[in-house]
Amino acid sequence: MSAAMFHFDRDTFSTLFPFYMVVDRHGMLRHFGPSLHKMLPELQEHTLFETYFQFKNPIIPQGKAIDFEKLTDALLVIHVITQARTFLRGQFLKHHEEYLFVGSPWVSNIEELHEKKLDIADFAYHDSSVDMLNMLRSLEISNSDLKYMVHAISGQKKELQRDKEEIKKLSLVVSTNENGVVLSDLHGEIFWVNPSYLQMTGYVEEEVLGKTMYDLGVMEQTDKNTLQQMMIAFRKAEWFDCEVQHKHRDGGAFWARIKGQPVFDQLGKFIEYYTIIEDITPKKEMEDRLRESEQRLRTLILNLHDGVLLEDENRRILLVNQKFCTMFDIPVDPEYLIGADCSNSAQESKSHFKDSEGFVQRIEEILAQKETVIHEALELKDGRFFARSYIPIVIDKVHKGHLWAYQDITLERNFQENLNYEKEKYRRIIENMNIGLLEVDNEDNILLTNQRFCAMSGYTPEDLIGKKGVDVFLNEETRRLLTEKSELRKSKIADSYELEVTDSNGEDRVWLVSGGPNYDIKGAVIGSIGLHFDITETRNLERLREELLAKLEQQNRQLNEYAQIVSHDLKSPLRSIHSLITFIKEDNDQAFNSVTAQYFQLIQEKVEKMERLIQGILSYSRIDHTQYKTERINLNQLVQTVISIIEVPPHITIRVKRELPTLKGDAYRLQQVFLNLMTNAILYNDKAEGWVEIDFQEEPHQYTFSIRDNGKGIHEKDVKRIFKMFESLNPNDRSTGIGLTIVKKILDDMQESIYLESEPGVGSVFYFTLQKNGCRTT
Structure with missing residues (x-):
């Protein structure tokens, strides 16, 4: 990755170089770091560099213009004019049209650092100035200690021998300690560790000795504030007890509790540091889980649809949710109630309830008994109902508080009342x-x-x-x-x-x-639940109906047989009469006068009409008793057969407008439909040149056929009469009044429809439907 890709904002840059300053090419200060401003409070932006600073290396005479371009890329020493003993050491870098100075104060001891009102936190972590000062201080202390030791060494030999045995014992105890133990010198460098620390961190002894705890344990996740507190305590030879994340050799981390204790000699001089490292990762994980669980529980309670109030043993509020405040008209945020005293809350809330005094007395009774209460109903003055529950909080057999829960059960109560009402209503209905x-x-x-x-x-x-x-x-x-x-x-x-x-x-x-x-x-x-209806009388009626139907069926069968016999017996004499009249007319053709011949002609026509009437009645009665046969029917052939059967006068033309379809159906019944409709059109055609036209329209599931004529037509008031038995609107010796009735019955049995459009003097059109996939039958 190219360095040109790095960009810093001012805060980030101040962290890396807290003593920086930026001047323009005219020597005007533009901005500077926070630590530099802390050391020089009088420092202000938009003032000349020469107001506060003077170069000592290289030396630039007073009053001579400073060429910052020539000062770049060189080690500089700058003297602070207002502070005689304060110097900055660093370098200038050109940045666009400005010049950036990065460096730090040049101090020779810790005391001088304090004089400048600075401490370790004012330096960048990478700045070695503080480490150098610590080393100087340690060197001074070491020199002093060396002189003292040379002076006192002879008197301590015997005591040293005794301590040697004690140290040996103490070392054995420390070595077997399950916690890590680290001994470091005045500079923080480790000179002894126990096996537990090595096992805990994954290091070997050679990697630890001579290093500092900072080198071994600090990582990105380590809290910087805690780390700074530990370092300050170490430098001040004070004890500390902190919890931080400690680095593991493999790059991982573990939570450590680090307790540091300074060790002093007999004269009270700080000589080394004794540190105990305890692996508290399981404890931290448990605490995290507990905090997560507590937070989830808290969130759950705060968002419950029930009003919840948690009190301690002294009735101080520990937790309350918004629902509780809403239910009791408390116009504050629940957080403001934490710590409030609930002793008088019952008195303040009793006005909401229908039995206000009973509400207070019951709370006192519950608190006295400290027994669980579940879903206790309370009626409010505004008609609502609350359900109150109480759970005493007991930890290790010690009473620690109270948990109250209030639930608005108005809808539930109303529902139950309505349910009871409906149940009673339906009970009365069932009873009646x-x-x-x-x-x-x-x-x-x-x-x-x-x-x-x-x-x-x-x-x-x-x-x-x-x-x-x-x-x-x-x-x-x-x-x-x-x-x-x-x-x-x-x-x-x-x-x-x-x-x-x-x-x-x-x-x-x-x-x-x-x-x-x-x-x-x-x-x-x-x-199970059974509904019982006494159908004994209905069953008896059904049995009687079945008996009657059987009798009717037998009578109907006998009537049909009788009709066949009667029709045969009637048709035979009629044929004989017709033949006799024909013979008489032929034998006496010259003897009869015109009137007598006319009478004989009328008798012959009436006999023929009676025969047609008997045949029509037989055809009508035979429809229900003829078995329905489904077969493929070519309607073109069927219509031609009908045309060959009926008598078509010379002045009447029958035409089929287009080729008719082939469909499934009963040939006998469809022939009766076309025959009677075409015969009807011919009989009632009064035109000199009459015609009958057959056509159809195809639809998705059926055909709609039409038989149109240019005959007399029918008035709208007479349309409903034409399908009735023996109804003939126009006198015609050849009409029996049965043909259209037969057509209507056949189509009704097949669940098809027939209707008529007609205009008197112009003609009529009969429409009827037939299904494509076979006619339906009842």
């Missing part, structure tokens, strides 16, 4: 219905019955409750059925069935039962 209710458990024991069921069965509730239904009113045949139904209820299956029973009077009855499983609040089947 003509339906018997019976509730049983999973063993078929009767739990509940209504008055109607008792009336149906002839038993009283006392006769039924607690007994099994199969033992009271069921016969052997229905016992098996009811047992099967009970198993279905346990499988959560509901159904309806008929049950033959015997009432208390010994009469056989038939009940229609609609049964379903009964559940508890958890959804488990706890029995």
Whole structure:
């Protein structure tokens, strides 16, 4: 990565070079570091460099203009004019059109540092000036100690021998200590460690000796403030006890509790430092988990929909959530209530409750008993309901406080009241219905019955409750059925069935039962509920209806047979009469006058009409008794067959507008439809040049056919009459009044539709539908 990629803001740069200053090419101060300003409080921006500073190396005479360009990239010594013994040592670097000085004060001892109102925190961590001062101080102390030791060494030899044995014992104890133990000299360099420290950090002894605790333990995660406190305490030969993250040899970290204790000689002189390092990572992890758990619990409580108040044993508030404040109209943030005394809160809150004095007395009673209270209902003056719960807080058998929870149960209470009301309403409805209710458990024991069921069965509730239904009113045949139904209820299956029973009077009855499983609040089947309707009379009526239908069916069959016989017996004499009239006319053609011939012609026409009428009636009666056959029908062929059957007068033209489709259906019935509609169009055509047109329209699932003519037409008021039996709107000897009735019956049976559009004097159009995939039948 190129150095040109690094950019620093002023705060970051001040951390690295706290004694920097920036001047422009005219020698004007632009800005400077915080430590430099601390040492020189009088220093101000936008003033000349020469006001405060004078170069000592190189020497620049007073009054001579300073060429900062020539001073770059050289080691400089700058004298502070206002402080005789204060010098800055560093260098100037050109930065754009300005010149940046980076350096630090040049001091020779610690006392001089204090005179300049500076301390270690004012220097950058990488600045070696402080270390050099510490080394000088240590050297001075060492020289002094050396003189003292030379003077006193002879008198301490015997004492040294005794101490040697004690040190040996102490060393053995320290070596076996499970915590790390480090001994360092006045400069912080380690000269002895125990095995526990090596095991704890992963270092070997050779890597530790001669190093400082700073070198071995400090890492990016180490808290700088705590580290600074430890260093200050060390330099002042004071004890310290801190918790920091300590570096491990493999690059990891562990939490360490470091306790440092200075060691003094008999004269009270600081000679070394004794440090104990304890691995508290498990403790820290536990504390973190506890804090996380506490924070989650706190967040949960603060966001609960219930009002929560936590007090200590002296009734001082430890925790309260916003819901509690809202419920009791407390117009402050919950945080402001922490530490408040709750002794008088009941008196302040009692005005909300309907039984205000009882509210206070109950709280005092709960506090005196210190027993758990769950969901105690309280009614408020505004119609709301609260549920109060209380839990005493006990730790190690010592009472430590109280936890109160208030829940707004107004909706729940209203719901329960409405539920009870609805339950009572439906109970009254069921009581007044003509339906018997019976509730049983999973063993078929009767739990509940209504008055109607008792009336149906002839038993009283006392006769039924607690007994099994199969033992009271069921016969052997229905016992098996009811047992099967009970198993279905346990499988959560509901159904309806008929049950033959015997009432208390010994009469056989038939009940229609609609049964379903009964559940508890958890959804488990706890029995079944059956609704019973006495259908004995209905069953008797059905049996009577079936008997009547059988008789009607037999009579209908006999009538059809009679109609066939009668039609044959009627048609035979008619044919004979028709033949006789024909013979008479032929034999007496010259003897009859015109009137007599006309009468014979009328007789012959009436006989033919009667024959057609009998044939029409037979065709109509035969529709329901002819089996419906489904086959593929080419309607073009079917229409041509109809045209060949009917008598088409010379002045009438029949045309098929387009090729007709092929579909599935009953050929006989469709032929009857086309035959009667086309015959009807021909019979009532009064035009000199008449025509009948057959067409169709294709739709997604059906065809709509049309048979159009230019005949007389039909008035709108007569449209509904044309499909009735024997209705003929215009006198015509050839019309029987049955043809359109046959068409309507056939299409109705196939669930198809037929309708008419007509204009008198212009003509008529009959429309009817046929399904593509086969005609439907009823």
